[in-house]
Amino acid sequence: MKTSDFNYFLPEELIAQEPLNDRASSRLMVMDRQTGEIKHTVFKSITQYLKKGDCLVINDTKVLPARLIGRRKNTGARIEVLLLVRKGIDTWEVLVYPGKKAKIGDKIVFGEGMMEAEVIDIIEGGNRIVKFSYKGVFETVLNELGEMPLPPYITHKLKDKARYQTVYAEHDGSAAAPTAGLHFTPELLKEIENMGVKIARVTLHVGLGTFRPVKVEDVLEHEMHSEYYVVEQEQADIINSAKKAGGRIISVGTTSTRTLESVADESGLIRAESGWTKIFIYPGYKFKAIDCLITNFHLPESTLIMLVSAFAGKEHVMEAYKTAVEEKYRFFSFGDAMFIV
Structure with missing residues (x-):
């Protein structure tokens, strides 16, 4: 077949x-x-x-509004993080773009410092494990900062x-x-x-x-x-x-x-x-x-x-x-x- x-x-x-x-x-x-x-x-x-x-x-x-747009803390360069699988309370497997820029120990800042993620591991296939830090409730912060992870064939922004x-x-x-x-x-x-x-x-x-x-x-x-x-x-x-x-x-x-x-x-x-x-x-x-x-x-x-x-x-x-x-x-x-x- x-x-x-x-x-x-x-x-x-x-x-x-x-x-x-x-x-x-x-x-x-x-x-x-x-x-x-x-x-x-x-x-x-x-x-x-x-x-x-x-x-x-x-x-x-x-x-989940799982698409997060952030900045690398050390350079200010734009970086995109997509939440895939929750691994712990504040730990997630994520897809990062551009991926090669995210090394272990790198930190990514979202929403003018409202939330931060540190890359703690790189796993098979290139996905990253990151640990988030923030104030308040994770879901509340995510709802404010995150965008819906629309499939690639949808090019219009969802209102x-x-x-x-x-x-x-x-x-x-x-x-x-x-x-x-x-x-x-x-x-x-x-x-x-x-x-x-x-x-x-x-x-x-x-x-x-x-x-x-x-x-x-x-x-x-x-x-x-x-x-x-x-x-x-x-x-x-x-x-x-x-x-x-x-x-x-x-x-x-x-x-x-x-x-x-x-x-x-x-x-x-x-x-x-x-x-x-x-x-x-x-x-x-x-x-x-x-x-x-x-x-x-x-x-x-x-x-x-x-x-x-x-x-x-x-x-x-x-x-x-x-x-x-x-x-x-x-x-x-x-x-x-x-x-x-």
Whole structure:
């Protein structure tokens, strides 16, 4: 299986640069994964395709404003720090640009001295371990100084940080948003609940590996990134009771899907647990947990389009993407959505 099998032509103007004012007014492509049949509607009409007894599974991770612009203390040179993984109370693994300038012992100042970071280690791959010092609460300082770590294909500056969060974001830890969830509003979620659809929450902290292209031609040689997940017992019970009653498990996004498939047994029942997953889902994978998938339109040759192709069939998915381009759907993080049933 070749990475190039998952390539497609995308005009640059179809990459959504800004979110719509009304989250739920984005377009929605509904695709039958058995036949490949496609229907076009708007996201708020997704209720027409849901039914009582279904279970909607959302990822309630919260994106950190993890991009910090600082100055090297000894030279005053501009330097950018991106928080990746928390290693301790004030210690983080970070990506630094320009990286070669950050030596062990170097200090970086942010916000006219509001916060300072010292490089304490350089690890394999070139990432740094830094220790922060500041006054007050770290999250408060970060919210004031940090910017949202938008993916590289978004070139416009985000005016409102909240627009790169789902309305149900709760647990800090992601370097990127679980973008399929960006289409939901509180009103739409309430309408869905009132229909008798259960809503269950899982947490998977999305890492920067989401944006990394697959650089090998043989898909099987790709090294998948690792992400931390949590599934609480109460939420596992909601999902399992819906499945046992014959309801569909509808995963909101590839991140919820990777979490559910990581903790499902062979019968599709969900275990309550936490840990790190490197699950790589590509065509040939046998799904255990999910019945339907809500997802955005993903980058060519990405692990995300491979996951979607595993669920709906590569031929169906590539034809759907071709149709989306012809119909001028908006692509990627702030773009339109698919509901695969």
